[in-house]
Amino acid sequence: MVRVKFDSVSKDYGNVTVVDNSSFEVKDQEFFIILGPSGCGKTTTLNMIAGLEEPTSGNIYFDDQLVNTMAPEKRDVAMVFQTFALYPNLTVHDNIAFPLKLRKMKKELIEEKVAAVGVKLRITHLLEKKPYQLSGGERQRVALARAIVREPRLFLLDEPLSNIDAKLRVHMRAELIALQRELKITTIYVTHDQVEAMTMADRVMVMNHAKISQIGKPLEVFHKPANLFVAGFMGTPPMNFFNAELKNVNSHQVVANEFFTINVDKAMGDRISKSTTGGELIVGVRPQNMQQVTASGDAVFEGEVYAVEPLGIETQVDVKLGDSIYKFVGPAEYKSKMGDKIKVKIDTSNMHLFDRKSEIALI
Ligand SMILES: Nc1ncnc2c1ncn2[C@@H]1O[C@H](COP(=O)(O)OP(=O)(O)OP(=O)(O)O)[C@@H](O)[C@H]1O
Ligand SMILES: [Mg+2]
Known part of the structure; x- marks a missing residue:
C-alpha cells in the first residue's frame, strides 16, 4: 500500500x-x-x-x-x-x-x-x-x-x-x-x-x-x-568470541591465540590481512558449531568442563578456557562431568572473524 x-x-x-x-x-x-x-x-x-x-x-x-x-x-x-x-x-x-x-x-x-x-x-x-x-x-x-x-x-x-x-x-x-x-x-x-x-x-x-x-x-x-x-x-545461546591474531607460522598463515591455532588458506589470509587494521581479531563461533573431540589438531582447544546443562534434546556445556567461559552444544547423552579436561573443536567452515578495533566482520 x-x-x-x-x-x-x-x-x-x-x-x-x-x-x-x-x-x-x-x-x-x-x-x-x-x-x-x-x-x-x-x-x-x-x-x-x-x-x-x-x-x-x-x-x-x-x-x-x-x-x-x-x-x-x-x-x-x-x-x-x-x-x-x-x-x-x-x-x-x-x-x-x-x-x-x-x-x-x-x-x-x-x-x-x-x-x-x-x-x-x-x-x-x-x-x-x-x-x-x-x-x-x-x-x-x-x-x-x-x-x-x-x-x-x-x-x-x-x-x-x-x-x-x-x-x-x-x-x-x-x-x-x-x-x-x-x-x-x-x-x-x-x-x-x-x-x-x-x-x-x-x-x-x-x-x-x-x-x-x-x-x-x-x-x-x-x-x-x-x-x-x-x-x-542474533542466536541462542549467543555466539562465543575468542581474541586471536593473524600470524605467520613456518610461512603459513594462521589465526591463533594461546589456546588454539586455526590454519587459513592463502586467499583467506590475504583477505584478512588486507581488511584488518592491526591483525588483532575476534573469532566468533556459535555454540552449535563447536563439538567435543578426542584428538588434538587444527582448531582444537583444551579446556575444563565448568557446567553441564542437559535440556533433553541436547546438552549445553560450559567450558573454561583461561579466565573465560565458552558454551557449546553437545549431544543429549553427554558423558563428561564438571572438572573434566576435554578437547573442543571449532567448525572453521562456520566461524566468523571480526576486526577487534572496528568490530566489523572480515569474512
Ligand atoms: N521524549 C523524550 N525525551 C528525552 N529522551 C527520550 C525521549 N523519548 C525517548 N528518549 C530516549 O531516547 C532513547 C531511545 O528511546 P526509544 O524509546 O526509542 O528506545 P526503544 O529502542 O524503543 O527502547 P525499548 O526497547 O526499551 O522500548 C532512550 O535513551 C530514551 O531514554
Ligand atoms: Mg520502545
Whole structure:
C-alpha cells in the first residue's frame, strides 16, 4: 500500500542523539522488523513514521511524498503501542468502532466493518464484553482489530506481543503474519526479541545505540552478521568470541591465540590481512558449531568442563578456557562431568572473524 523511506534521519533530545543518521527503505507490503536492545531508538523511529515526533534532520517519505511535518491523522497510519490501551468503559464493539465514529462514518457501514474485522480476528464472541473481562491475548486481538478496522495503508506495531505469555505469543506471531499476508498492508514491527525477528520478518533492521547495525533477510543477518554486535545479538545461546591474531607460522598463515591455532588458506589470509587494521581479531563461533573431540589438531582447544546443562534434546556445556567461559552444544547423552579436561573443536567452515578495533566482520 505504501513505501516508507528514511533519508539520513536523525532525532535529538536536547544534546542526545537517539536516532543517528538513519537511512532505510521499507518496501510496499513488506513485513519489516526493527530489532534492537532497550533504548536503541526503535520506538522513536516508529514515532517519527507515525508523525508523533518530528525528525531533527533528514527526510521521511511515504512513496514519493515528503511527510516530515504531516499531521499523524493525515498519514493514514495505524499504530499499536507497546502498552496497548483499550478504552475501559467501552465494550469491545465500541472500542473497535471508535476510530470509525471519529471519522463520522455511517452507522451501517461501521457495523459492517466491525463485524468483518471481528470475524477476521476471531473475536465475534467478545464484542459485547468490556476489556477487563478479556485475557491478555484477547485484548491484544481487540487492539489489532481497532487498528486495522479503518484499513490503513501502513501498520505500525511496537512490541505488541511483549505483554502476552510465551505460549500465546507463539500463536499470535503466526496469526499476525497470516493477517498481514491477507491484508497486504505494509507493516513495520518493533521488537527486542530476536526470535520474533527471525520468524516473522521479510527483512530485519538491527539497531544499536541509535544507529543501524545491519539490514537484511533474517537468515542473511543470522549467517552473515556485519559486525560483532549483530553476531552477539542474533542466536541462542549467543555466539562465543575468542581474541586471536593473524600470524605467520613456518610461512603459513594462521589465526591463533594461546589456546588454539586455526590454519587459513592463502586467499583467506590475504583477505584478512588486507581488511584488518592491526591483525588483532575476534573469532566468533556459535555454540552449535563447536563439538567435543578426542584428538588434538587444527582448531582444537583444551579446556575444563565448568557446567553441564542437559535440556533433553541436547546438552549445553560450559567450558573454561583461561579466565573465560565458552558454551557449546553437545549431544543429549553427554558423558563428561564438571572438572573434566576435554578437547573442543571449532567448525572453521562456520566461524566468523571480526576486526577487534572496528568490530566489523572480515569474512
Ligand atoms: N521524549 C523524550 N525525551 C528525552 N529522551 C527520550 C525521549 N523519548 C525517548 N528518549 C530516549 O531516547 C532513547 C531511545 O528511546 P526509544 O524509546 O526509542 O528506545 P526503544 O529502542 O524503543 O527502547 P525499548 O526497547 O526499551 O522500548 C532512550 O535513551 C530514551 O531514554
Ligand atoms: Mg520502545
